[in-house]
Amino acid sequence: MRANPISTNLDFGRDGVQHGHLKLPHSHDGSAWGAIMIPITVAKRGDGPTLLLTGGNHGDEYEGPIALYALARSLEGQDFQGRVIIVPAMNFPAFKAGRRTSPIDGGNMNRLFPGKPDGTVTEKIADYFQQQLLPMADYVADIHSGGKTLNFLPFCGIHHLADSAQQARAQAAMEAFGAPYSVISLEMDPDGMYDTAAEAMGKVFISTELGGGGSASATTVAIAKRGLDNLLKHAGVFPGMPAPGDSQLLDMPDERCFVTSESSGLVEYCLDLGEAVSEGQTIALVYDLDRTGTAPQAYKSQIDGLFFGRHFPGLIAIGDPVGIIGVPP
Amino acid sequence: MRANPISTNLDFGRDGVQHGHLKLPHSHDGSAWGAIMIPITVAKRGDGPTLLLTGGNHGDEYEGPIALYALARSLEGQDFQGRVIIVPAMNFPAFKAGRRTSPIDGGNMNRLFPGKPDGTVTEKIADYFQQQLLPMADYVADIHSGGKTLNFLPFCGIHHLADSAQQARAQAAMEAFGAPYSVISLEMDPDGMYDTAAEAMGKVFISTELGGGGSASATTVAIAKRGLDNLLKHAGVFPGMPAPGDSQLLDMPDERCFVTSESSGLVEYCLDLGEAVSEGQTIALVYDLDRTGTAPQAYKSQIDGLFFGRHFPGLIAIGDPVGIIGVPP
Amino acid sequence: MRANPISTNLDFGRDGVQHGHLKLPHSHDGSAWGAIMIPITVAKRGDGPTLLLTGGNHGDEYEGPIALYALARSLEGQDFQGRVIIVPAMNFPAFKAGRRTSPIDGGNMNRLFPGKPDGTVTEKIADYFQQQLLPMADYVADIHSGGKTLNFLPFCGIHHLADSAQQARAQAAMEAFGAPYSVISLEMDPDGMYDTAAEAMGKVFISTELGGGGSASATTVAIAKRGLDNLLKHAGVFPGMPAPGDSQLLDMPDERCFVTSESSGLVEYCLDLGEAVSEGQTIALVYDLDRTGTAPQAYKSQIDGLFFGRHFPGLIAIGDPVGIIGVPP
Amino acid sequence: MRANPISTNLDFGRDGVQHGHLKLPHSHDGSAWGAIMIPITVAKRGDGPTLLLTGGNHGDEYEGPIALYALARSLEGQDFQGRVIIVPAMNFPAFKAGRRTSPIDGGNMNRLFPGKPDGTVTEKIADYFQQQLLPMADYVADIHSGGKTLNFLPFCGIHHLADSAQQARAQAAMEAFGAPYSVISLEMDPDGMYDTAAEAMGKVFISTELGGGGSASATTVAIAKRGLDNLLKHAGVFPGMPAPGDSQLLDMPDERCFVTSESSGLVEYCLDLGEAVSEGQTIALVYDLDRTGTAPQAYKSQIDGLFFGRHFPGLIAIGDPVGIIGVPP
Amino acid sequence: MRANPISTNLDFGRDGVQHGHLKLPHSHDGSAWGAIMIPITVAKRGDGPTLLLTGGNHGDEYEGPIALYALARSLEGQDFQGRVIIVPAMNFPAFKAGRRTSPIDGGNMNRLFPGKPDGTVTEKIADYFQQQLLPMADYVADIHSGGKTLNFLPFCGIHHLADSAQQARAQAAMEAFGAPYSVISLEMDPDGMYDTAAEAMGKVFISTELGGGGSASATTVAIAKRGLDNLLKHAGVFPGMPAPGDSQLLDMPDERCFVTSESSGLVEYCLDLGEAVSEGQTIALVYDLDRTGTAPQAYKSQIDGLFFGRHFPGLIAIGDPVGIIGVPP
């Protein structure tokens, strides 16, 4: 087994707040001996649990990176106990390019775990998390949003786990995070996810979707900041008690929650996220771009619930998700 | 002077609702004798004013196209008097590509008027509007939104015009449209705009910005649909009286309304559109992507007002607009 | 082993004619939760053999897709017994792009069997054929043509197989197909081919090359349609007897059948496909693009035979095939 | 007026056969002081008319370049009187790239006459023909084919001209050329064509379309070679009499000769070039790529005649020509 | 005439050292209301001549930008009299991209003077220099190098001018600059050059070529820094006397100084810059990439002189300059 070539100038065992880089050598046409320099902060004070806090798993999701660059900077004067490891942009090449996936190898970070030490750039980063960072962590929070092509009501989520004690710890963390919505779901396609990697190691893992569209608002960033602060308090790293707001629990029980487009064109939404929807109600219309005067294709909800997530861009293609419906328990 | 090569299978003088195309021959590597087929609807019944209604002047703005494909389809059973010409996507190649500008020639339609009959594809389309469509119109409404890189509070706007009678007619049309916000501005850089072309012919011209981000919500589409319906009633083409909602008038008196980024990085907004802002208040912070632990650059408002428009994507570059502040009169 | 993520809304065991899709989730920058929707038709009536009929293994070959979209549509009113599975465009992303290989991953479908369930998009499709579709089939016909860069006399072909009974069944199917030319060849480089995968499972497998150039004529499409109709009759799925036309058998006994270019330039063919050629005869001349007045490079046949296949584009590169000579037995 | 920067090492007034280049300085990122070197041959012997023979006006049409590289090389030992100027690839950057238009500036040479001495690369070449080469010529033959996206029955064509004596001279040249088909047409859109530039100077101008698909066959190249040989004899430059074969005269009297696609998809032709077609007969079907089982769109001839030209690639888009019907007089 | 949209936050008439930007609004797909921010420094103290100092006319030439960023920063504590305007990277988009020409419009700045206020981005910048900056200047120095594709012995150059007094002033400035080599040349193709624009206004204009290859050495940067310091002293803006080193005068009397490649391949230079060369001596060999064992093409000097400039990359194309020979007077 080859060794992962990533190195760092930080000492994970040293007390204090350190800002530095994960250095991944990357030989390419633009720099024969170049490197990818992934920002990282390690803050440690005495004993206590380790939190691994990440954003930019997909490079076009911004609430996580904003809250984490801000948190990293605030730690210097902060009272805390234990260790916080912050990587605000896991797929850093994707993040710098403003893209979901890496411009170097097309890698979707969240489908490439456990990674490979001698694989693509994205696989090398995943392997470093798998081999080096995840094993150090007690709590792992990975802050996602919808990215450029999806939009969601802001939620924190966990998975149904085989180990009920582990699931109870995750649920407690999710409740402490206190996003406006909370989701416990059965992951249908767990292969390659960071979530799966962390959960398989027995970590307390939570994730979020906090908006979307490739942008971030003051409102959604505030959810991320408060949620992370709550989690740090919940873990006992920050002093004080978490102060989660009200959170609406939602389920996505089966395939009926997902409406998929069978046509390509201009999409008109007939209701907005957060509105109630009933079975048979038209969610969206898709118009043929090439001619006026023809009937648009109507897409209807297959279930009663809350309009929870949608395709973001104005144009939609066959196979894209038209809408996701959440169901209050 | 060469002739514009655009032809159409529609008869602008005939009564009835016709759906067809503007056909622009376009010889390219993928089709030697190909053509660009721009959808157009002409609806005429008896005498009465002509309204020219357009969207997709920029190809990544969606409230206009959605409202206009819907309107074109609804006219068949509609009671009306006069003529309605609908081009839901002026820069059709840009619209099909989901881009602000044309993928063929990079043309920004709203900077290329009066166009050229033997110019680029975008200039030929502009010339066709200048020579053929605008002269037929009494009222012109061009529905814009912020597109993929800007976001605005939804407003309808007109320009200060030298001819006060023309300005009064435009103001009446804007008031009839009834967007949540209304803006009368002095265009600083009118060269090449469709607005300028229409105004110079003495037309009643209104424009809008109805959201942004390269997406559209049910809420913003409803503003477009209701505004167009109101305008058609105001012009006497549709029966009934316009029913505009309350509209807040805003000014952008001088350069202090515009805050420009002097750095490139990750942008955190400290308040959301629609919130009041005071002089000296921080609107946004810009973080260096390449390292944690450094101070972000703060951008402050130079004036008291309403936070009215912003950069949409999560990453910002030097020279991009951080925020636009509107000032109630 | 990870599971292949492709799902379908069709029921392969149900009687009737079903048109639907193979849905392959594909997360990319343009759609985070997007999917590739590969059209498929399944027609079943009672008991009988299963035919798996495919085109678009290479995305720029058109006789197969045309004949198969037409066949799929005609089955509704057709009298048949057994099962027909039609995938008119196996490498659907390549087919939509009009390219030999996938625009997503560059995958050449016919070099990636048996595929991988967690590989590239093209490998996932190959794996689905390997694991799901091929095992259901008794007869497999894969309709190829030369594509944008090759042109062939229209032939149906099979391979020399270790199992002589299997080869005899394939030869009977080829004879039933009844293309103008028939070829029994020894595949020199079988790794990764769909042919190899099907033959290794003991299926009756036939393939074709029915023209080329990235186009299709009424004549070559008629060969595909009649051949498929004949095959369906041969298998007893369609009623009636196959009516193959005369077919000329051809061999490609050794390396002398292949003439390779050793230069790059403009290629002039000295004879057309279907003409007899003798050893030492000049097939083509290659001119230097950069200057007039120099001697072109001449390429000669190394064998007596029939001019059977050629490079299609007007420009040729070193290593490209100048000509393929077939030898009547 | 700036001077055209093209220079040449050839002397147009000197007797003998000279092979050289038109040198067009071209400063670009790959070579600050680079140049485009366009091959040219000038052959002169004593007095007599000047023929300007060209190919590669569109870079993906090959009968002209092949016949002209061959002709240029054959002149050394040839008996002739007068002057022959050969530019086998007018749009040389397009020709080297195997594209209709220039990869440098996207220029379609045949839409950019009379060119500009300080314009784009393509405009500079056009200007050089306009200012330097065309004025020297008595006869001008520009050998076109359909290129990668069109296919034609092979014809030689001239335009209806205001000057009937000039038209008669062109008709005599066309008849001497002796292509299988001959067409006298009214150019609907003459702006920017090389044809128009030559005709406006009073030259005897003929053009061809000799096949297509971005390839050339021995048969179509033979038509080009024999036609040029005939023209040189007709002009008295080569000794002997032209020996044209039978040529079928065809008209394209009005818009009914052109059938345009109103949909995008996979195109199936129902008859081949050269077949008779009657009004109302289906020429082609266009299938939706995204699903099987739906009815294809049928395209029908609007006139009785001969199926004369068609779209070449297997995929077709809205606005593309489905078919061109020629009408025998 | 439209106005140039470039604005600046600097006051050219105010005493002091100001660092700021030329702001050019640039609406594109990545930022609808974006701008190009070109760095500029203006330093003024009392009365005295104005020097306009520029680099990055071509974006891949580095001695000028390095010397000018350094000079701009040093002016704060510097004793000077008069005005210095520094634009270290004229074609700023090209400079940021590390390319000779603009990535936005392909513009070669030094071929686009006098520019256009409503033209491309590059033309707008040229127009701003033409209309705003050049008129303010007494002395203009434009620091070039060979860029990525050329390499030169370091020289300062001026042109033969119709006005002998102006030429004498330029020669005095060139002599003060004191580069290792000095060249007085007749510009063969002056259209569109910044040089021509400045000279036509009667300015004292000098230019340089200080190395190449898209890199800069400490040695060549020192030549630029010392040369600019000398020029500022020569003009009386900096105190003290210029201290030019020895400079070798060179001529390029005619076309024989330029050896052009007639082939494409791998280039081997047989001597290095600065070596003496005699007529008939082989400068370089060009090898065919595609095969070993063939004779390379030899390129020979047509004149006695000094090997003065060459193609830099290891691969060369037809039309590229193999070598430039300078001739001592």
Place this chain on the structure above:
Amino acid sequence: MRANPISTNLDFGRDGVQHGHLKLPHSHDGSAWGAIMIPITVAKRGDGPTLLLTGGNHGDEYEGPIALYALARSLEGQDFQGRVIIVPAMNFPAFKAGRRTSPIDGGNMNRLFPGKPDGTVTEKIADYFQQQLLPMADYVADIHSGGKTLNFLPFCGIHHLADSAQQARAQAAMEAFGAPYSVISLEMDPDGMYDTAAEAMGKVFISTELGGGGSASATTVAIAKRGLDNLLKHAGVFPGMPAPGDSQLLDMPDERCFVTSESSGLVEYCLDLGEAVSEGQTIALVYDLDRTGTAPQAYKSQIDGLFFGRHFPGLIAIGDPVGIIGVPP
């Protein structure tokens, strides 16, 4: 295990000088049955050792290819004993494109050993060296230079090897080569290197870095030519004794020899290669491109030594090597 598809028309066991190709079938959109034709020369006479001589391991390094095309051509008339195998451009697709890595698959040849017979194009080439060419060799010399993005003082290098006898043989070969500098280093990251593959087979392996910048000078090519001639004499294949010049031995003892950029911008070098440098001395300054008047970032040597290697382009990015310091023993 699949077989490597590369074949050759050369016979490695036959006496004489043969020039030919390694033919690697490569099916792609531009040629369905195309091939990559890698030039190779094999010269054999009687018994004696085999030398495998390569260049173009990275495609933008030119001293190796120039010296080896020249050597291949010179062997015909040369007196020698044994066998010489020359592949002047290992990564031939990269070499033809003038890039470090392959334009087909992005492959960096020197990170892909031992290759894969059914992998990417680059991996297939590596596998052919691993399985076919390396086993035949006694001595292996791989001629590198810095390429487009690095520049080095010219050196020949070997690695510290576990087998001291093998290392002694390599050192003797390095001393015979006689480059101006010689380096014995401990390879920190040997995975995937050609060096490692050759050394693991017990071959005498030497490598070089002979300049850089993507260019070659007469001086550096002479070092390559003389070094190869010396090596051939040292091995006893060429008659005579090696005549190495003086060579300075250098070490790179630890991480202090490498200075890495932590910022992106315009780089000014404060000294040139070959100059002595002391600990704490500033090697280079990096300027912010976006504004004048700010302090550049200074990069200092961490050790006393010789300035030995540097980043070549004028722009530098975070993670790029600023400088490499060699330490005389």
